[in-house]
Amino acid sequence: MSKNLAVWEKAKREGRKMTVITAYDYPFARMADAAGLDAVLVGDSVGMMIAGYADTLPVSLEQMIYHTRIVAKGITRALVMADLPFGSFEESPAQAFAASAKLLKAGADIVKLEGGAVMAETIAFLSKRAIPVCAHIGLTPQHVRQFGGFKRQGKTPEAGAILIEDALALEAAGARIILMEAIPAELATEITRRVHVPTIGIGAGNGTDAQVLVLHDVLGLNPDKAPGFAKRYLEGAALVQAALAEYADDVRAQKFPA
Ligand code: KIV
Numbered sequence: 001m002s003k004n005l006a007v008w009e010k011a012k013r014e015g016r017k018m019t020v021i022t023a024y025d026y027p028f029a030r031m032a033d034a035a036g037l038d039a040v041l042v043g044d045s046v047g048m049m050i051a052g053y054a055d056t057l058p059v060s061l062e063q064m065i066y067h068t069r070i071v072a073k074g075i076t077r078a079l080v081m082a083d084l085p086f087g088s089f090e091e092s093p094a095q096a097f098a099a100s101a102k103l104l105k106a107g108a109d110i111v112k113l114e115g116g117a118v119m120a121e122t123i124a125f126l127s128k129r130a131i132p133v134c135a136h137i138g139l140t141p142q143h144v145r146q147f148g149g150f151k152r153q154g155k156t157p158e159a160g161a162i163l164i165e166d167a168l169a170l171e172a173a174g175a176r177i178i179l180m181e182a183i184p185a186e187l188a189t190e191i192t193r194r195v196h197v198p199t200i201g202i203g204a205g206n207g208t209d210a211q212v213l214v215l216h217d218v219l220g221l222n223p224d225k226a227p228g229f230a231k232r233y234l235e236g237a238a239l240v241q242a243a244l245a246e247y248a249d250d251v252r253a254q255k256f257p258a
Contacts, residue, residue, distance in 0.1 A: 057142065061099050126174075134175065
C-alpha cells in the first residue's frame with residue numbers, strides 16, 4: 001500500500017521511482033487510484049485548475065478540506081497528500097496544527113506546506129503531534145508575489161546552496177517527503193542524494209525519487225497555458241469540446257433523443 005510512508009522510504013532505498021498526480025474530485029481520484037498512481041496530491045492548484053483564480057493565494061482552508069474529503073472518498077490505495085493553503089499555517093505551529101488536523105480528519109494521509117528552513121519549527125511541532133509533513137521548496141507558488149511571478153529558483157550557486165540547507169533543515173525537523181519545484185535538475189539530484197527521505201520533483205529533472213504533475217496539464221485540460229516542463233498525454237479540452245458540440249448538434253437536428 002503506497003499509503004504507508006515506509007513503502008516510500010523503501011522505494012527510495014531500492015531506487016524505485018514513485019508517481020504522483022494532483023486530483024481535486026472523486027471521479028478523477030478514483031481513476032488515478034485505479035491507474036496505480038502511488039499518491040494523489042490535493043494541491044492548492046485547485047484554485048487555478050478548478051476555481052479559475054490567477055494563482056493559489058485565494059484558496060481557503062475550507063476549500064482544501066472540501067476537496068480533500070471528496071478526493072479521499074475515491075481512494076483505496078494511494079497516499080492522499082493535501083496542501084495547507086496560504087494563510088492557514090505560517091503564523092504559528094499551533095495554527096498549522098489546527099489546519100493540518102482538519103485536513104487529516106477530511107482524509108489526508110500527509111499534509112504539504114510551502115517554505116524553507118523558516119518552516120522547520122512548524123514541521124517539528126507537527127511531526128511530534130501525529131501529522132506527517134511533506135515540505136515544498138524551490139518555486140513555491142504561494143510566494144509568487146515575493147518572487148515577482150512563477151520563476152524558476154535555485155539558479156545561482158548561492159541560491160542552490162540555500163535550497164540544500166533548507167532541505168537538510170526540513171529533513172532534520174521531521175519532514176517525511178521533500179518536494180522540489182522548478183529548480184535545476186543537478187540541484188534536485190544533489191538534494192535527493194543528500195537527504196534520506198523520499199523527494200518528489202516537478203520541473204526539477206529526472207533525478208528525484210518521485211515525479212508529480214498537475215492533472216489538468218497531463219490531460220490537456222488546463223484553462224491556461226501549461227508550464228513548459230509538463231507533458232500532455234491527452235488533448236482533453238479539444239475532446240470534451242467536440243463531444244459537447246456533437247451533443248448540441250444532435251439536439252438541434254432532432255437526432256437526440258431518438
Ligand atoms: O498545488 C499543487 O498542485 C502543487 C504541485 C504543483 C506540486 O503544489
